[in-house]
Amino acid sequence: MLRVGVVGTGAMGQNHVRIYHEMEGVELAGIADVDEQRVNSLAKQYNTAGFTDYKELFAQDLDAVSIVVPTKLHRQVVFEALDAGLDVLVEKPIADTIENANAMIAKAQEVNRNLMVGHIERFNPAVMRLKEIIESGILGKIVSISTRRVGPYNPRIRDVGVILDIGVHDIDIVSHLYDRNVNQVHAVAGADIHPFEDHASVHLRLDHDLTGLVEVNWLTPHKVRKLTVVGLEGVAYLDYIDQTVEIHDEGWVRYAKVEKAEPLKNELSHFIHCLINGQSAHPCGEEGRHALEVCLGAIRSYTEEKLVQIEY
Template sequence: MLRVGVVGVGMMGQHHVRVYSELAKERKVELVGIADADLERAKELAKKYGTVPYGDYSELAREGLDAVDIAVPTSLHKDVALEFINHGTSVLIEKPIAETVENAEAIIEAAEEKGVTLMVGHIERFNPAVLKLRELIDRGELGKVVTISAKRVGPMAERIRDVGIIIDLGVHDIDVISYLFGQRVRTVYARAGNVLHPAGVEDHALITLGFKDGTGIVETNWLTPHKTRTLNVVGTAGIAYLDYIEQSLKLYNQEWIKEAKIEKKEPLRNEIEHFIECVETGKRPIVDGEAGLHALKVALLAQKSARTGKVLEVEE
């Protein structure tokens, strides 16, 4: 049984703790402890889920964990990840992998040197509707895919202070669109700005992604009063409409309309179970460090493109 821990128990981290607690009840893991700079918050959740609270993640790192789940602010990813990796602990890091390419590369290199599993939490890769859509694309149901466009909009997120919307939200669809095309992004062009967010970071963006065989478009903002998470795929033989939240997928062509049968399941649970399997078996995660690094590179270039007004090439 894997000994696991969670670092960062804020808005997202608390859900990670809940899932590990459920898995612990099923005797799939042992939730050794949770750490947060807000020790009272850690104590509150530890009491609720029957584990041990830590105010200093370094103390948790010394507990001999097999795996740790890191859900701290992006700017802290490198320091926290390296602390655990250096103790021989496998790591799941919430997206994006880091705030800079250099820090992301440092995490990847350390994990390779220590021989531990490194996975990046791009949760939409584990959405049952996305997995079904990739299956249908691979089967040729839509013919040759020409464009993929995503809309990820909603109210302002006051909790996000250290990054803009491209890094916080746009990176989801950058990764998913690349996954659905089965290709890396080659060029990036973006327009972005700040209207309301008090931190001064961009709170709306429109990103165009150039691929070898098609185009991706990501629309994202913190200005829309209601949350929308959708993705459309246009192919030579039809079009697909996906709703991330509803986990629904509809396909249209000239003759029929049909809805895919999807067994709905919490993407976070799927993600964490995959991480545990990779740690146990040694197989490479489907969202490894390199995939996380590519999504980050593209997101950072989108920010730069918005500042310069230029189409930028993605270097590999």
């Protein structure tokens, strides 16, 4: 029985708490949050221990922890979790700076513990199915991937812009589907309702002839979460929300069989499965760092109005 904890019980953290509580082979050993009323209420609801100091949680003989706190706190909390001998799942983006991401990765390697980054869309059943379709060769060589992730602004997001908050999902997915790193990024963006950018078009280059285009905004009154893959033998249309994949070629329109499921449940199940079986959990720290590098490169691109090279 793996003993796990959760640090941070806001909107996303509460889902981590719920899913761990429901998992077989997992004991939700405790949760921590600075909001005493909230953490006590959740601890009572899920029959676990609640703490306002995460250091007290780390002293509870845990095996692993989900860290779901503001990004600027990731390095501090992850370091202390790793020092406590815990395997760590930290929510995206991995860190607020490349320096902090590098330090977290080095620390995890030093203590020989997993550092998994919560890029949840990799565990969307439609994305998982599309990855299989691409690898099967049905679409032929993939030459272009474009995404559209738009919707209304959430007032709780105050410390970052739309690229780091939601664009990071699709930037990671483009790399994941191509199975390649981004080497160039060019972005055009603006800030009209937010201190940081609230709309952006991000153009990615992978190798010499593979492209990705990520459109994000907080201005559209309804949510859209879609992705298109263009191959030499066909085109695939994915809907993240409906968890559907359509394949169009010269002769047919086909609908892929997708077993719908909650992406976060898939993600946490993968994390736990890897710990039980002594495997490395993915996306790992290096993959999370690359997504962060591309996001920061996109921000630099639109602010300096230039093409940015991504070094890795």
